Amino acid sequence: MKSKSLMAIAMATVMACAGCSPKTNDTQQTSFVTASNVTLTAAQRPNIHFYTVEPSKFRKTIETTGAVDFDNDQATSVLAPFSGPVSRLLVSLGDEVKKGDPLAEVDSPDFAAAIGTYRKALATAKTDRRLADLDKDLIQHHGVSQREADQAETDAVNAEADRDAALQALVSLNVNPQTVKDIQEGRTILRPGGMIRSPIAGTVVEKLITPGELLQAGTTPCFTVADLSRVWVMAQVFGADLSSVSLGDSAEVVTGIDSKNFSGRVDNISALVDPDTRSVVVRVVADNPGNFLKKQMYVRVLIQAHQESAGMLVPVSAILRDDENLPFVYLAQSDRSFARQHVTLSYRAGDQYDIAAGLKAGDQIVVDGGLFVQFMQTQ
Numbered sequence: 001m002k003s004k005s006l007m008a009i010a011m012a013t014v015m016a017c018a019g020c021s022p023k024t025n026d027t028q029q030t031s032f033v034t035a036s037n038v039t040l041t042a043a044q045r046p047n048i049h050f051y052t053v054e055p056s057k058f059r060k061t062i063e064t065t066g067a068v069d070f071d072n073d074q075a076t077s078v079l080a081p082f083s084g085p086v087s088r089l090l091v092s093l094g095d096e097v098k099k100g101d102p103l104a105e106v107d108s109p110d111f112a113a114a115i116g117t118y119r120k121a122l123a124t125a126k127t128d129r130r131l132a133d134l135d136k137d138l139i140q141h142h143g144v145s146q147r148e149a150d151q152a153e154t155d156a157v158n159a160e161a162d163r164d165a166a167l168q169a170l171v172s173l174n175v176n177p178q179t180v181k182d183i184q185e186g187r188t189i190l191r192p193g194g195m196i197r198s199p200i201a202g203t204v205v206e207k208l209i210t211p212g213e214l215l216q217a218g219t220t221p222c223f224t225v226a227d228l229s230r231v232w233v234m235a236q237v238f239g240a241d242l243s244s245v246s247l248g249d250s251a252e253v254v255t256g257i258d259s260k261n262f263s264g265r266v267d268n269i270s271a272l273v274d275p276d277t278r279s280v281v282v283r284v285v286a287d288n289p290g291n292f293l294k295k296q297m298y299v300r301v302l303i304q305a306h307q308e309s310a311g312m313l314v315p316v317s318a319i320l321r322d323d324e325n326l327p328f329v330y331l332a333q334s335d336r337s338f339a340r341q342h343v344t345l346s347y348r349a350g351d352q353y354d355i356a357a358g359l360k361a362g363d364q365i366v367v368d369g370g371l372f373v374q375f376m377q378t379q
Contacts, residue, residue: 037337038377049368053359056313058349060244060305066235068297075226080215081173082194084108093207097198103223104196111194114173118166119183125163132156202227228291235301236279244305251284254300262286311354318367330366330373338373
């Protein structure tokens with residue numbers, strides 16, 4: 001009885017030592033590797049579809065956000081051309097104006113002084129020219145000396161130069177051409193009030209003055225007039241996508257309102273990085289029919305790259321996620337099994353992903369039925 005107990009203890013010791021041997025570890029490791037791959041039966045394989053990985057060419061679409069702004073090439077801030085208090089506003093926000101249309105009336109001493117200066121210069125020029133012409137006739141009959149005739153001509157030329165300068169001063173003040181014509185024909189100007197006129201055709205988008213406000217010539221902003229038929233969309237593009245954006249790329253501006261989308265193109269890429277967002281401003285010029293796009297409106301911007309990119313594109317359906325949410329695909333092996341292959345996803349082009357790392361040309365991956373393979377692996 002005692003000998004049988006000793007024999008049992010010896011056998012247990014041998015088995016424990018065998019369990020610690022390197023040979024047994026190798027066997028367990030081999031079993032683990034085999035378990036990591038999935039082998040399907042002949043009846044199951046027809047439900048699995050494959051995709052052969054090959055290099056592909058594609059054009060990226062960069063999706064970002066942006067804000068609408070005026071096209072500053074077609075918008076202007078109207079400054080007061082003369083000093084004085086505002087007597088009357090002639091337009092409201094949103095009014096359409098043509099070039100030269102009056103925007104506001106100002107009781108300006110500058111305006112009155114400019115009209116008075118032109119009147120005097122005009123009269124002096126007429127008188128001096130008449131005297132110079134008269135001296136030309138008299139010199140032929142020896143009525144005046146050549147020196148007197150030459151001086152009269154000089155005075156006439158100087159007076160005409162003063163007249164032209166005074167006229168230019170009226171033009172710079174945007175004086176109505178009819179007012180200038182009335183002065184030239186000697187008619188009285190009943191109310192020499194200054195008019196602030198629109199320098200361009202467009203829409204009054206800002207009104208910055210009120211009646212009675214005192215304006216300073218050349219410094220007081222009065223209105224902003226903009227042509228809203230075309231706008232700028234200032235899109236923010238980050239470093240990873242910047243290399244895919246070029247001047248001339250087509251773009252789509254998506255408002256999210258009643259499916260209102262607008263076509264545009266990239267016409268400027270900023271040379272500076274925004275220190276707060278670390279993005280680069282890309283300017284998209286877009287037509288604005290019906291003036292639908294408003295300043296400071298937030299929109300989505302889809303920029304279609306003109307330059308082609310190269311990569312390994314695989315269908316989105318081939319991408320699965322593990323317990324740590326890392327992407328992987330099932331890669332067909334030479335022994336007809338399937339192994340998990342973790343991949344690095346790059347750009348998504350429609351229903352395909354560009355694989356940055358993890359696959360090579362010629363690899364066969366499961367594109368349809370991957371979830372079934374994953375289920376079988378967990379059994």
